[in-house]
Amino acid sequence: MNIKHRFFKFKRDLNRWSLLLLIILAAVAIPILTIGLKLFDGPGDSWGHIVDYVLFDYLQNSLLLAIFCSIIVIVFGVSTAWLVSRFHFPFRKQLEWLLILPLSVPAYIMAYAYAGVFGYSGLFSNIVDAVGLDGFRIDFMNIYGLSFVLSISLFPYVYVSSRTFFLAQATNLLEASRMLGISEFKSFFKLIFPLARPAIIAGLVLVLMEVLNDYGAASYYGVSTFTTGIFRSWFSLGEPETAIYLSAILLIIVFGLILFEKWQRRHMNFTSAKTSKQNYSSKLRPKKGHQILFSLICFVPVCLGFILPVIQLLIWAKQTFAKVWNVEFITITLESFGIAFITALITVLVALLLLFFTKWNKIELLKSSSKLGVLGYAIPGIIIAIGVLVPSLYIDKWLIEKNITSKLILNATLIALVYAYVVRFLAVAYQPLESSSLKIDRSLSDSSKVLGEGNFKTFFKIEFPLIRTGLLSAFILVFIDILKELPLTLIMKPYDVNTLAVKAFEYASDEMVSSAALPSLLIILTALVPAIFLNKLLLKNASNS
Amino acid sequence: MQATLNISNLSKSYDQGKVKALDDVSFFVNKGDICAVVGESGSGKTTLIRLIAGLEELDSGEIHIESQLVASIKKNIAPEKREVGMVFQEYALFPHLSVLENVVYGIKKSKSKKDVALETLNLVGLKGYEKRYPHELSGGQQQRVALARALAPKPSVLILDEPFSNLDAMMRHRLRNEVFNIIKKTGVTAIFVTHDTQDALAVADEILILQNGKLVQKDEASALYKKPQSIYVASLFGNxxxxxxxxxxxxxxxxxxxxxxxxxxxxxxxxxxxxxxxxxxxxxxxxxxxxxxxxxxxxxxxxxxxxxxxxxxxxxxxxxxxxxxxxxxxx
Missing domain, CATH: 2.40.50.100 (RNA polymerase II/Efflux pump adaptor protein, barrel-sandwich hybrid domain)
Structure with missing residues (x-):
């Protein structure tokens, strides 16, 4: 095609949706572009010192955390997923959804709870003293303890992704393997594990993103990671330039992870291999002894990841209730829920616009780049915070210099905070919307158009009524994620506004970790909603497929 | 006779030109005629009708409907403004709307919207089914609702995409004659895609054969059978x-x-x-x-x-x- 031809085609296909899509993509890209552009300003004064003395620590700690967490989450996540999808054993049904519950406990809250369990008058020391091993203590506030608390709160990602795979995978492969004389146990390692690898890694990458994103747990346990380093450079050293340099390195690691995940899936489309409609609905019934063992294996992570920390928090909450429960606490709760509610609404709306503008846009290049709009979830909250903070400070400064306003309009206001949340959680809203809209046959919207209705009317009359469940799940998921969010909120929140997550963090940092229990429990309680909801969706999808 | 649909030098490729779906296709369909598009899967049949409907954009060539230019490299009239009706392969009935609401959907603003819809439902033999929902109907009934919905706005061209592929053999023969009798009665120009040559031979005024995106022959049914221009065309109509x-x-x-x-x-x-x-x-x-x-x-x-x-x-x-x-x- 010659250039003139291409130009005519471009001109013909360019519509207002293309332009609107471009605006959304630009808005999402600004924080990341900012980091890239600011690199040209050079690093701060301490950069040399950081490179010489602490950068290696950051790298080493982050790497060790990644390795330890990967091992623990795979062991917990894959084994439990396999057991619940393949065998019958007592309480299997209950354990199936109980195993998702640790996801409702944010890593930093898990860290506080375990600091209590292993603390001087905690559960662990009480038990140890009771059995006569006086004075035996485990030092938990280090990188190993951190790996444990991160893993135990994040392993459900791997559990969910592997279980989805196991549920969707046809049994006939396994049956063929059994017929060829390979035992169930051996078949798992020879056949199922390699087949499930892409699904497991997809879940693992989500875990690693969260590990890199964590600030609360690492800072409380005193482990230096990139995130804590970025915080320190900005807020203790007062060197935004250095913080940006560290952010850039972290960004490269994150993009590396994304590319790795894409690469490992390049030739693998195992899950779509529709070999048989029959799946693991026909579960095996092992010997009684094995059945009890399987129940126990699945119960351990539930206990460690949910029951134990919640008990610790309940004990603390009882002790500190009178002190913590006051007008301020109620105000914070309302503010927290209010911010999460409004932002979730806006995020779902933007995700919806992104999805449909992409559909209505006819320019190929834009269509394929619209996925960039949902990269935010992979990028640590702290980097997005910095990426929003820098330009908003710049705009505020300019507005004040021009005498248009006398105070900050963007920086440290809800506008900047909501904007940062939307960039970070757009993907969370986008995915359920996308999958529910993919379930609608393309010919439905096509026939509406052929019958004379434009994009907009087709959306309201046909697509909107059919994706309502997707909208609801998108809203709930974003709402919870915002309620739990810590590092981004810590940096971006207005001075006079507080959230439950930040309040819990403040209590813990001020050596009043027991007072953090009440806000923490409230967050967990709210987050339980999607944990159960997610399981229902998973079961529904499995039975549909 | 006047051509309702006129297509000249139509080309379309996917994947940045790597896959040629349609290659320099030209033909016309006369007013009131039924034209069948036949070819193996991947021959470009579906691309052709999606381009006519306006659901995709062409790479080169022109499409005229009732002498009006609807698509070219510089112009692309949206599907909702083309006055083309379409019966989709899976019928694409709106699951949350009743039969009547489905049929009313495409009728332009007029006081007698409901009357027109009822009349069309009567035409396809579905009187009394107005309040049912698509999932409460049999395959053949859904097919007829889809036809009524496409006919109700009185389109200039009616497109049918593999209209009988979801039905069993018995149903197929009965419905085929019914459907095309209705279409003939309305006098609409129709173009239908099929991989079953029996369908094409039975009802089409003209048959158009596509192979690898190219138009290889266009003729009346008997001419096509007696004088196929290639072994491909000959083998489509029997061993x-x-x-x-x-x-x-x-x-x-x-x-x-x-x-x-x-x-x-x-x-x-x-x-x-x-x-x-x-x-x-x-x-x-x-x-x-x-x-x-x-x-x-x-x-x-x-x-x-x-x-x-x-x-x-x-x-x-x-x-x-x-x-x-x-x-x-x-x-």
């Missing part, structure tokens, strides 16, 4: 045996070297006098109910598969054909 050198020797029928020749299976005769004959040994006999399939070994050792409905006894037969039945193509 065809290509007369290669070996077969020509066996039947002692020297044919011109610069063309390709073939004979239809139904033109082969068993134990009858005809222009070219060969002795054949029966290697295998497969009983298929109304007819049987024979695997033959000819005089010179060539193998040939023949389907016949005549009773064949013995181990050897005489197989032959007449010269008037030989199909010749420039290939």
């Amino acid at each position: 065809t045996v290509q007369l290669n050198k070996g077969l020509q020797t066996a039947f002692k029928c020297p044919l011109k070297e610069d063309c390709c020749h073939a004979i239809r299976n139904e033109s082969l005769t068993v134990n009858q006098d005809c222009d070219y004959v060969s002795e054949a040994e029966i290697l295998k006999r497969t009983f298929l109910g109304t007819h049987s399939q024979l695997l033959l070994k000819l005089d010179n050792g060539e193998h040939l598969n023949v389907v016949t409905n005549e009773p064949v006894l013995g181990k050897t037969i005489k197989i032959g054909f007449n010269s008037k039945d030989v199909l010749a193509f420039d290939e």
Whole structure:
């Protein structure tokens, strides 16, 4: 095609949706572009010192955390997923959804709870003293303890992704393997594990993103990671330039992870291999002894990841209730829920616009780049915070210099905070919307158009009524994620506004970790909603497929 | 006669030009005619109708509907403004709307919207089904609702995408005649895509054959059957045996070297006098109910598969054909 031809085609296909899509993509890209552009300003004064003395620590700690967490989450996540999808054993049904519950406990809250369990008058020391091993203590506030608390709160990602795979995978492969004389146990390692690898890694990458994103747990346990380093450079050293340099390195690691995940899936489309409609609905019934063992294996992570920390928090909450429960606490709760509610609404709306503008846009290049709009979830909250903070400070400064306003309009206001949340959680809203809209046959919207209705009317009359469940799940998921969010909120929140997550963090940092229990429990309680909801969706999808 | 649909030099490719779906296709359809588009899967049938409907954008060429330019490299009229009706392969009935609401959907603002819809439902024989929902209907009823919905706005061109592929054989034959009787009654110009040549032969005024995105032949049904322009077209309409050198020797029928020749299976005769004959040994006999399939070994050792409905006894037969039945193509 010659250039003139291409130009005519471009001109013909360019519509207002293309332009609107471009605006959304630009808005999402600004924080990341900012980091890239600011690199040209050079690093701060301490950069040399950081490179010489602490950068290696950051790298080493982050790497060790990644390795330890990967091992623990795979062991917990894959084994439990396999057991619940393949065998019958007592309480299997209950354990199936109980195993998702640790996801409702944010890593930093898990860290506080375990600091209590292993603390001087905690559960662990009480038990140890009771059995006569006086004075035996485990030092938990280090990188190993951190790996444990991160893993135990994040392993459900791997559990969910592997279980989805196991549920969707046809049994006939396994049956063929059994017929060829390979035992169930051996078949798992020879056949199922390699087949499930892409699904497991997809879940693992989500875990690693969260590990890199964590600030609360690492800072409380005193482990230096990139995130804590970025915080320190900005807020203790007062060197935004250095913080940006560290952010850039972290960004490269994150993009590396994304590319790795894409690469490992390049030739693998195992899950779509529709070999048989029959799946693991026909579960095996092992010997009684094995059945009890399987129940126990699945119960351990539930206990460690949910029951134990919640008990610790309940004990603390009882002790500190009178002190913590006051007008301020109620105000914070309302503010927290209010911010999460409004932002979730806006995020779902933007995700919806992104999805449909992409559909209505006819320019190929834009269509394929619209996925960039949902990269935010992979990028640590702290980097997005910095990426929003820098330009908003710049705009505020300019507005004040021009005498248009006398105070900050963007920086440290809800506008900047909501904007940062939307960039970070757009993907969370986008995915359920996308999958529910993919379930609608393309010919439905096509026939509406052929019958004379434009994009907009087709959306309201046909697509909107059919994706309502997707909208609801998108809203709930974003709402919870915002309620739990810590590092981004810590940096971006207005001075006079507080959230439950930040309040819990403040209590813990001020050596009043027991007072953090009440806000923490409230967050967990709210987050339980999607944990159960997610399981229902998973079961529904499995039975549909 | 005036052409309702006029297509010139239409091309479309996917994947940045890597996959050519349609390559320089030109044809027209006269007012009130029913035109069938036939081809193997991947031949570009679906792309062609999606371009006509405006659901995709062309790479080059032009589409005119009722003498109005609707698509070119500089212009693309949105599907909702083209006055094209479409019956989708899976019917695409809106699951959350009742039968009546589905049919009313596309009717332009008028006071008698509901009357028009009821009238059309009556036309397709679904009076009394207005309040039902799509999932409460049988496959054939859904098909007719889809047809009513597409006809109700009175389109200039009606497109049907594999209209009978979801129905079983019995239903298919009955509904095929019903549907096209209705279409003829309304006088709308129709274009329908099918991979079943029986459908095309039965109801189309004209048939259009696509192969690898190219238009290879467009003709009336009988002309297409009698004078196919390529072995591809011939084989779409029934089993065809290509007369290669070996077969020509066996039947002692020297044919011109610069063309390709073939004979239809139904033109082969068993134990009858005809222009070219060969002795054949029966290697295998497969009983298929109304007819049987024979695997033959000819005089010179060539193998040939023949389907016949005549009773064949013995181990050897005489197989032959007449010269008037030989199909010749420039290939």
